[in-house]
Amino acid sequence: MKLEEFKAYKRLSISVVSADGCELLLADGRRVLDLYGGHCVNTLGAGDEELGETLQRQWKRLSFATNLLDHAPRIDFMHAFAPNLPEGEWQFFCSNSGAEANENALKLALSATKRSKVVYFKGAFHGRTAAAAAVSDTKLAAFPQAPFTAIKLPWGDIDAARAAIDATVGAVILEPIQSLAGVVEPTPGFLEALRAACDAVGALLIFDEVQTGNGRLGEPWASQHFGVIPDLFTTAKGAAAGLPIGLTVLTSDIAARVPGNLLGSTFGGGPLVLAAAAETARRIAAPGFLERVRATSSALVRASTRGPIQSVRGAGLLLGLVLEEGHSAAVVRDQLLAQGVLVGTSDDPRVLRLSPSLTLEPHQAARLEAALEALTVSA
Ligand SMILES: Cc1ncc(COP(=O)(O)O)c(C=O)c1O
Secondary structure (H helix, E strand, O other): OOOOOOOOOOOOOOOEEEEEEOEEEEOOOOEEEEOOHHHHOOOOOEOOHHHHHHHHHHHHHOOOOOOOOOOHHHHHHHHHHHHHOOOOOEEEEEEOOHHHHHHHHHHHHHHHHOOOEEEEEOOOOOOOOHHHHHOOOOOOOOOOOOOOEEEEEOOOOHHHHHHHOOOOEEEEEEOOOEOOOOOEOOOOOHHHHHHHHHHHHOOEEEEEOOOOOOOOOOOOOHHHHHOOOOOEEEEOHHHHEOEOOEEEEEEHHHHOOOOHHHOOOOOOOOHHHHHHHHHHHHHHHOOOHHHHHHHHHHHHHHHOOOOOEEEEEEEOOEEEEEEOOOOOHHHHHHHHHHOOEEOEOOOOOOEEEEOOOOOOOHHHHHHHHHHHHOOOOOO
16 A cells, blocks of 8 residues: 655645744754744644633533534634624624635625626635635636636726626625735725725625634734625634634625525534634633734834845734845745744745734744844845
8 A cells, every 4th residue: 555645735844743832843853933823823822721621621521513403612602703793793604614614605695696707806815616716816726617707806906896896796705915915905995995896786795804814913803904894704714723614704684695505514613613713702802812913013013124024014913024126935934944933935926924823922023033134045
């Protein structure tokens, strides 16, 4: 017998043994400050004690239950999740990943509007499944076929959006800040213009908050950070602080326009993952949590005025470090890692990404500053 892993990932040359808070312990004994945060997953840092106790308690009490049965963690999750929501009446559906959450949002939007066209944007990333990939525009290999008509528009171009969003469009999907594209923010007025264009023709606005949600921008959701509320939004990654989850959140009005049996999932919304998601939502809402996110963000921005960094963009703890002309993000990432700091790259070869745990403390930014100062890269 022979078994190899399918070569989906180009791995870094290090291997991790354990993690503690915002630090990784590598197989070679080095401790690395993790400013990548498991790609926005580690909301509470590694090994969070309260989350560990919650999971242990829930595992012993009820480890899994079919969705045909009601259970206490589902009620508890709703109590914990509701106070963080933008204004409105909402319903949620729980799946297992960001792609699935987006797949479900698109399915709901097209079903509710009885239309078959979706608008998306240059640079977008919404996942690897058929519908999510059809509205993505990245360097990753595409899904062979699209399940609906997908119209790609330039990011931030209000006139192009107004012209394209007509009464044949069922949904407009976007990341409020495009992460993989290189942490690209919306231009001023862009989100408001999309909201107005959708309202004018009855199209539904979907925010993919897989990365921007769960407190990452210093508010529970990007819709609160930007002051624009979508009809549906999705999240995943950090919503259960390390357990696989996908959440599709829709207004009660839209829910009334679609059949309940449109969606379903075996694992989605199980007691263990909802116990984790409830604990995560409560911690995000706890006094001081989001204030610390904003303070740490400011500290990281200040620390990033060193070395070959030309500018910093993004918000909260989703930051893009734009390198000076001629520098390569992959080369700088490797050199920072050699200095004991892990950061991410992006589809933009000149942009590094920071998406650390939301429990990172402002003083820990000093390690990034020192690592940037010690860089020897030249353009
Ligand atoms: C904005 C965004 N949407 C969707 C996804 C897909 O999430 P998943 O990998 O959980 O399917 C990702 C993953 O990186 C993402 O960044």
